[in-house]
Amino acid sequence: MSPDFDAVRSGGNRDVLLNVWLHLPGEMGWMIAELQLHAKPLFDLKHDLHVLYKGARLLGALEPSMIEHRGQLTDRAIVRAKAGVVRYLKCNHGTLAGRQGLLQELLQQGDCPLLELSIAGNRDEDRPAELFHCSLHELLITEDKQLLMCSRLRVLDLRRRGLHGSLPEKLGTCTEMTTLQLGYNDIAGPIPRAFKFMTKLTQLAINNCNLSGELPEALGSLVHLQQLSLDGNQLTGQIPESFGKLKNLQHLYLYNNQLEGAIPDSLANCKKLQAVNLADNRLSGVVPPTWLAEATWPDIEKFKLSNNKDMRLDGGRLKELQQSAAGGDEYWKRVLAKSEDDWRSCALKQG
Numbered sequence: 001m002s003p004d005f006d007a008v009r010s011g012g013n014r015d016v017l018l019n020v021w022l023h024l025p026g027e028m029g030w031m032i033a034e035l036q037l038h039a040k041p042l043f044d045l046k047h048d049l050h051v052l053y054k055g056a057r058l059l060g061a062l063e064p065s066m067i068e069h070r071g072q073l074t075d076r077a078i079v080r081a082k083a084g085v086v087r088y089l090k091c092n093h094g095t096l097a098g099r100q101g102l103l104q105e106l107l108q109q110g111d112c113p114l115l116e117l118s119i120a121g122n123r124d125e126d127r128p129a130e131l132f133h134c135s136l137h138e139l140l141i142t143e144d145k146q147l148l149m150c151s152r153l154r155v156l157d158l159r160r161r162g163l164h165g166s167l168p169e170k171l172g173t174c175t176e177m178t179t180l181q182l183g184y185n186d187i188a189g190p191i192p193r194a195f196k197f198m199t200k201l202t203q204l205a206i207n208n209c210n211l212s213g214e215l216p217e218a219l220g221s222l223v224h225l226q227q228l229s230l231d232g233n234q235l236t237g238q239i240p241e242s243f244g245k246l247k248n249l250q251h252l253y254l255y256n257n258q259l260e261g262a263i264p265d266s267l268a269n270c271k272k273l274q275a276v277n278l279a280d281n282r283l284s285g286v287v288p289p290t291w292l293a294e295a296t297w298p299d300i301e302k303f304k305l306s307n308n309k310d311m312r313l314d315g316g317r318l319k320e321l322q323q324s325a326a327g328g329d330e331y332w333k334r335v336l337a338k339s340e341d342d343w344r345s346c347a348l349k350q351g
Contacts, residue, residue: 073119078102081114083109092157096130104134108142112150112224120181121160132158135165136187148173154158157181159205164188167206172197183207183229190214191230196221207253208232215259220245229253231277236260239278244269255304263287268296275302 022033031324068088069077071200073096080086082105096103096119106114121129132139136158141148148170154177164186171180180198183205190213191206201222211233219228222243222258226249235257243249244266255277263278283305297303305311 011227041064050104068314073097073099073103075102082106082109084113087113088155089114090116090118092118092120093129094259095280096132099144100132100134100139104139107140110149113152114150115152116152116155117153118155118157119161121170121184122156123160129160129162131162136163136182136185137165137168139163141168141170146233151175153177154181158185160184162186166190167192167211171195171196174198175200177201179203181205183209185196185209188212189215191219191224193218195219199223201225202248203227205229205263213234214238215240215254217244220287222246223248226272227251227253231255233257239264239267241266245265246270248272250299250336252275252276252278255281257281259283261285261308271297272299273297274299277302277304279304279306279308281308287311 018035020033020035022031023029024031027192035278038212044312066089067086069080069086072094073089073091077089077091078087078099081089103117106112107117121131130206139158140150148168151173153174156174156177157179160179160183162185163182166181166189167187169192171177172192173198177198180201181203184207186209187206188210191211193216195201195204195216196218196243199221202224203217204222204225205227207229208231211230212235214237215230217223217240219239223245225246226248229251231253233256235254238261239254239259241264243252244264247270249270251274252267253275259278259281263283267273267276287305297300327346
């Protein structure tokens with residue numbers, strides 16, 4: 001259909017005509033109604049990129065060319081985002097150019113329409129990223145009513161931007177969030193238990209910060225999680241049993257913390273794991289025997305446990321498994337053959 005098409009000029013007064021049943025309140029019952037759909041206003045709307053998002057949303061004018069901004073962060077991009085036209089700000093490795101205040105206004109405006117804010121800094125030490133001069137709380141939470149207005153966010157990537165302070169508990173109200181990346185900042189304090197409400201998260205990466213406290217059991221509620229990166233912090237306590245519920249998990253990075261105790265057997269339930277790094281902690285005990293089975297993690301490519309307090313492969317239980325195999329258990333024969341040949345040299349490989 002051409003943008004110049006006009007149903008009235010062509011002899012009709014609508015583009016699509018539907019007959020529908022309409023239920024009226026009270027005792028009026030049902031009646032047949034005529035629904036007329038006009039396409040011309042849609043084309044008119046899409047030609048004008050300065051219209052408010054609310055109008056665009058009603059007519060479905062949501063093409064990426066309209067609602068995404070890529071590249072350098074500009075005043076115009078922020079203004080269009082405030083108007084609800086731009087929903088995705090994708091400006092990784094760009095400069096802030098003194099626009100911290102404008103971003104704060106955008107994120108804290110009532111009914112903030114933004115769905116993605118990705119402005120991670122670059123890794124190049126020769127070109128250090130321009131940093132925020134505020135805490136994460138000050139960036140996201142209103143000062144007067146202490147509210148988080150950008151709860152529609154689905155992607156938030158603020159890596160390497162010098163943010164400090166703690167993780168706001170109110171981030172848990174972003175129930176549509178799929179990606180949260182805050183690594184390489186000066187964020188301290190515990191992981192909020194309210195994060196359990198972000199059940200659509202597939203990536204949670206808050207690595208190389210100053211997080212402390214224990215890993216919340218509530219993180220086991222994030223059943224769609226594919227990547228969990230909390231390495232390079234000061235986390236203590238044990239790895240929760242609830243992590244065994246993360247059956248979509250592919251990458252688990254908890255190295256360089258202060259985690260203690262035994263590794264939970266429940267991690268054997270995470271069949272999709274491809275990379276596990278638990279090195280440089282204070283873990284002790286034995287590697288669960290079920291992990292010796294090749295079928296436990298069929299896609300595993302990297303598994304690091306080096307530099308822990310007292311990690312042992314079998315803790316004496318390997319002899320029990322050998323006895324079971326000698327008694328005719330074909331399953332444990334296969335397990336032992338695999339573990340004795342290359343599990344020791346591969347799974348516990350240093351660095």
